[in-house]
Amino acid sequence: xxxxxxxxxxxxxxxxxxxxxxxxxxxxxxxxxxxxxxxxxxxxxxxxxxxxxxxxxxxxxxxxxxxxxxxxxxxxxxxxxxxxxxxxxxxxxxxxxxxxxxxxxxxxxxxxxxxxxxxxxxxxxxxxxxxxxxxxxxxxxxxxxxxxxxxxxxxxxxxxxxxxxxxxxxxxxxxxxxxxxxxxxxxxxxxxxxxxxxxxxxxxxxxxxxxxxxxxxxxxxxxxxxxxxxxxxxxxxxxxxxxxxxxxxxxxxxxxxxxxxxxxxxxxxxxxxxxxxxxxxxxxxxxxxxxxxxxxxxxxxxxxxxxxxxxxxxxxxxxxxxxxxxxxxxxxxxxxxxxxxxxxxxxxxxxxxxxxxxxxxxxxxxxxxxxxxxxxxxxxxxxxxxxxxxxxxxxxxxxxxxxxxxxxxxxxxxxxxxxxxxxxxxxxxxxxxxxxxxxxxxxxxxxxxxxxxx
Numbered sequence: 352x353x354x355x356x357x358x359x360x361x362x363x364x365x366x367x368x369x370x371x372x373x374x375x376x377x378x379x380x381x382x383x384x385x386x387x388x389x390x391x392x393x394x395x396x397x398x399x400x401x402x403x404x405x406x407x408x409x410x411x412x413x414x415x416x417x418x419x420x421x422x423x424x425x426x427x428x429x430x431x432x433x434x435x436x437x438x439x440x441x442x443x444x445x446x447x448x449x450x451x452x453x454x455x456x457x458x459x460x461x462x463x464x465x466x467x468x469x470x471x472x473x474x475x476x477x478x479x480x481x482x483x484x485x486x487x488x489x490x491x492x493x494x495x496x497x498x499x500x501x502x503x504x505x506x507x508x509x510x511x512x513x514x515x516x517x518x519x520x521x522x523x524x525x526x527x528x529x530x531x532x533x534x535x536x537x538x539x540x541x542x543x544x545x546x547x548x549x550x551x552x553x554x555x556x557x558x559x560x561x562x563x564x565x566x567x568x569x570x571x572x573x574x575x576x577x578x579x580x581x582x583x584x585x586x587x588x589x590x591x592x593x594x595x596x597x598x599x600x601x602x603x604x605x606x607x608x609x610x611x612x613x614x615x616x617x618x619x620x621x622x623x624x625x626x627x628x629x630x631x632x633x634x635x636x637x638x639x640x641x642x643x644x645x646x647x648x649x650x651x652x653x654x655x656x657x658x659x660x661x662x663x664x665x666x667x668x669x670x671x672x673x674x675x676x677x678x679x680x681x682x683x684x685x686x687x688x689x690x691x692x693x694x695x696x697x698x699x700x701x702x703x704x705x706x707x708x709x710x711x712x713x714x715x716x717x718x719x720x721x722x723x724x725x726x727x728x729x730x731x732x733x734x735x736x737x738x739x740x741x742x743x744x745x746x747x748x749x750x751x752x753x754x755x756x757x758x759x760x761x762x763x764x765x766x767x768x769x770x771x772x773x774x775x776x777x778x779x780x781x782x783x784x785x786x787x788x789x790x791x792x793x794x795x796x797x798x799x800x801x802x803x804x805x
Contacts, residue, residue, distance in 0.1 A: 365421050368455075368458045369424050369428045372427070373425070373427035375431045377396075377399075377427050379430060399423050403420070490511070490533050490534065491512075491533075493512075493513050493576075495514070495517060495539070502537075517542055520536075520538050524536070524576060527578055528578065528580075530578045530580040530582045530758065531578075531582035531749070534576045536575075537572075538572055540569065553577075554575040554577070556573045556574060557573040584756055587755065590788065594790050594792040598706060599704055599775075599789050599790060600705075601640065602788060604788075604789075606637065607637060607679055608636045608638055613635045613636040617630060617636065617642070619641075626674065634679075639705050642700070644698060644699070645699040646697075647697045675700035676695075676700075679691060680692045680785060685755065685786075690785045690787040695781070695783075699779070699780050700780075703774050703775075704776060704789070707734075707772040707773075710767035711763075711793055712761070712763045712793065712794045713763075713793055714761045714791070715729065717729075717777065717790070718756070719748075720785050721779075722783045722784070723753060724749060725783060727747070727750065727758075727779060728744060729747075730743060730776055731743055731775045734773060735768075745762045746758075750784065761794055
């Protein structure tokens with residue numbers, strides 16, 4: 352946020368009309384020789400200057416941090432109103448009266464609009480609550496960036512509400528990759544095109560009239576946006592065998608590398624001596640797969656040659672980073688004798704399969720169980736013949752609780768040249784998760800939906 356954007360929030364925090372009147376009042380005081388000698392005038396001036404400078408320097412986005420300016424600004428606005436009724440030329444007085452009447456009307460309309468907007472907020476919250484009761488409250492709520500604070504504080508949604516910019520609505524809807532939970536999208540009609548509204552992953556819940564004029568009606572749409580992918584809670588007795596045409600080797604995580612092979616993989620793919628020294632010497636990597644790590648504040652990196660950026664990252668020097676944790680668990684196993692455990696409180700820790708897969712359409716599935724709030728990213732890495740690497744997100748998942756989940760997603764990787772290939776994997780952020788029974792199988796073209804082919 353720029354300094355100008357931070358300053359623009361001040362009029363909104365104190366009311367735009369009071370802000371304008373206060374500036375005029377301040378100008379009138381500065382012109383009055385009597386007030387120039389008044390110590391209280393200079394005290395007010397210093398306080399206002401400090402508060403404005405403090406806000407602009409810190410660049411706080413929300414308007415409530417400008418609310419402390421209301422009292423001194425109201426005082427200055429009163430100076431303007433009192434000064435306006437003093438003896439002046441008739442034309443000047445009439446002009447001031449017209450200005451006061453117009454601005455007073457604007458204030459009244461702004462307050463009415465604010466009440467109406469609050470009403471819609473409550474309506475949205477009620478709709479959300481009803482949906483939550485019918486689906487076990489497995490929805491998140493996404494609103495426009497500018498409406499985030501109002502919705503957050505005036506409803507009971509709490510941390511379940513998120514923000515999105517106007518220009519991102521189109522990309523979000525078409526690129527929706529969250530498989531659990533579904534998302535309630537609140538957006539004005541201008542951001543929903545006919546193309547978007549016809550998508551089969553969007554279900555219209557409500558259409559609220561915000562503004563009605565003789566020429567057009569401005570609406571606010573509320574959609575339920577669902578991913579075509581699946582994340583289903585299951586019991587261990589419900590675990591089905593992996594697909595017969597599964598392409599992955601050791602997808603059940605039962606086979607381990609030798610100590611020498613494991614150390615070689617860690618040295619290649621973790622790439623940092625401090626990380627390797629911190630790893631348990633007894634750690635074994637799964638056969639046909641490897642672990643990798645991207646430090647915090649680094650962009651997601653291709654992993655075929657290790658994680659670029661990790662070699663320059665020393666958590667022992669930085670001191671504040673929390674090291675990732677990897678293991679092949681036998682004490683806690685989802686299915687069979689072992690499961691892969693990945694823990695990442697800082698940065699992104701991943702498991703990638705070594706299997707090289709060619710262009711096509713695929714179904715990718717796994718079992719996952721972990722700490723509530725753990726962020727999971729299902730992805731694949733495209734490896735080009737010229738050495739380029741591209742990590743693509745297939746689906747995003749935030750574990751809602753500690754139950755066991757079956758995750759199943761489909762994706763298309765049909766833009767690969769004959770010499771290109773890709774690898775599949777899974778990443779963990781902000782938590783801990785156990786994985787088992789990975790499976791990757793080809794899918795006939797007629798089975799895929801329009802979303803999968805996107």
